[in-house]
Amino acid sequence: MVRTGSTTAILAAVLFGVSTPLAKLLVHDLSPWMLAGLLYLGSGTGLGLVRLVRGLAVSAERGERSIRGTEWFWLLGAVLAGGIAAPVLLMSGLAVTPASSASLLLNLEGVFTALLAWFVFHEGFDRRLVAGMIAIVAGAAVLSWGGSLDIANGWANGWANGWASGWGPAAVATACLMWAVDNNLTRKVSLADPMDIAAIKGLVAGGVNVGIALALGDGMPAVPTMIAAMLVGLLGYGVSLVLFVIALRHIGTARTGAYFSTAPFVGAIASLAMFGEPLTAGMVAAAVLMGIGVWLHLTEDHDHEHVHEEIEHDHPHVHDEHHQHGHDGPVTEPHTHKHRHGRLRHRHAHFPDAHHVHPH
Template sequence: MHSHDNRPIAAALLAAALIGLAAPLAKLLLGEVDPITLAALLYLGSGLGVFLIGGVQAARGRDRRHTEAPLRRGDLPWLFGVIISGGVVAPVLLMVSLESVPAATAAVLLNFEAVATTLIAALIFAEPVGRRIWAAMACITLSCVVLSWDPGAVLGFSLPALGILATCVLWALDNNLGQRLSGRDPFQVIAVKGIAAAAITLALAFMLGERLPDLTTASVAMLFGFVSYGGLVSVLFLLALRGMGTARAGSLLAIAPLFGVIFSFAVFPELPEILLFAAAPLMALGVWLLCSENHVHLHHHPALVHEHRHRHDDRHHDHAHAPGDPPLTPAGDHSHSHRHDPLEHDHPHRPDIHHRHTHR
């Protein structure tokens, strides 16, 4: 990856804008669709939308195997994890919780996903996180605590708000497991995840006696799902994961509540809660700390053989090609198995798939 390649940042920020649509759109649909059925339709739209785009590309003669690495048998445990955590349990919990939480408040609470993503990346998967990132996480966490406070509730916290925070933890786990799949074809990953998760969730909805909505409402829900609950968002986020690592990509999603609050007030003409004004400055400070990080030091790359989409104008891909390797696309990239020789150098970088080294 280029040291100054901003495409992963752009992908993460666009994903954040689309995620901001998630809470108000789901809140709008919950008046027409039962919660578990809605969760299933959102992810069905996600998976089918990406699958159809891939089909159109194939019909036009584009072979994605030349530009993206396909899923392998060794990816199945990670794929199963993202299906269950991020595709089944998290959306069901979110839909149930959204019934009792204002859309704007929910949009801001969903920012806790960035905190949980970074915590899991640092504490479980040993991704390097500096003091600046920890300070940002503290600001965002405190803002979520403020928004969850309910003096009249048991233990002083709103149960539906805690449900949204639990959703964030599950999606954070999904993000970290997804990092292990970030070198694979994002269209293939998201299509499998969306369709499999929808099948499981629909079965659960039928077992609980929920009914399908009319065709028009179901189609609208699936379209929203493709835009904001997987589909396009997930493809963008996987591209960001590939170039930035889990903690940074997840942290950039912290700007999503800004879009979420704007969309919520546009859709629901409700007065904002007082706590929202108290939490907003903390959230803004956390986002600024995250987006202004710069990471430079001398680091070592060990010998490595792997397969992923790559270019040849960066610091890491100067390998030769075998006769059977696919040609470069007009954009200058392709995918094939290749070797990296040991290398030591100093440049700005993020914990992408080539920079997962340890730090002292």
């Protein structure tokens, strides 16, 4: 499952990374609030329409299941944290924080995501995973810095100007924390249909952000601009989030967040082609650091004896070493239904999916 998880996480990062320079083409025609709202609305509306076209009961046919029970509370928390609180905090902080400081602070999302996953939600990790995460986040930090050679003065001036505004950098950092909370709470519902999750998050977050924009005096943009923004949101936020949720299922929150932290590099490469921006030393250094981090994660071998306690749950699955139950008739795979796992002790390479949540 690591191949599926890593591949979908990287594809999610590619889509989100490319959406950044595309959104830059629209930022002169839209306020930040309206742009954020339309991106989210494009995600929710587009995925919702796909869901309707394919049929309201299509989840089971695709081997997926609907959101159930307490999962609605986890999803509500994720939407409130990442779709509403985070954008409000980010826009407020950006208004009084220099771009250099804000760019560096945004890299805290990956760090906060991993720390929450490891120490609050008790996801397993080892030194190789930590080293890979540090390398990827360091690459994103170098890229955000813009390749400045005067590191000492750059850091000093960036932080001095940033903290002179008082609460600005704190608001940006808190936005990163809210997105980290969002990532970890979304992991709690990742066994449900990822298209439902992404559509609901997009519709709620988009509606709130557009509402804020209108309350602040913005008007609705021209139809071509609105459609363009929503199409970018559908791919960069909607499809990207669907892939992100699938990755969460297979490799857990910290690893998915680390792979997703390569998105700034993807955006920078896309900007080279779209805007003719120069190739900088920072981009080369970022590519090396992120490459090392991804390699460390892809070659991770988390293998030890572990115990599966008896459990009954419901999620998409195929009949593998963890799913050895029978059916009354022929079935297609993957499929979803309630099934029971007996207690099992064995050893194999594994990652923190739904069946490997044991302590380390």
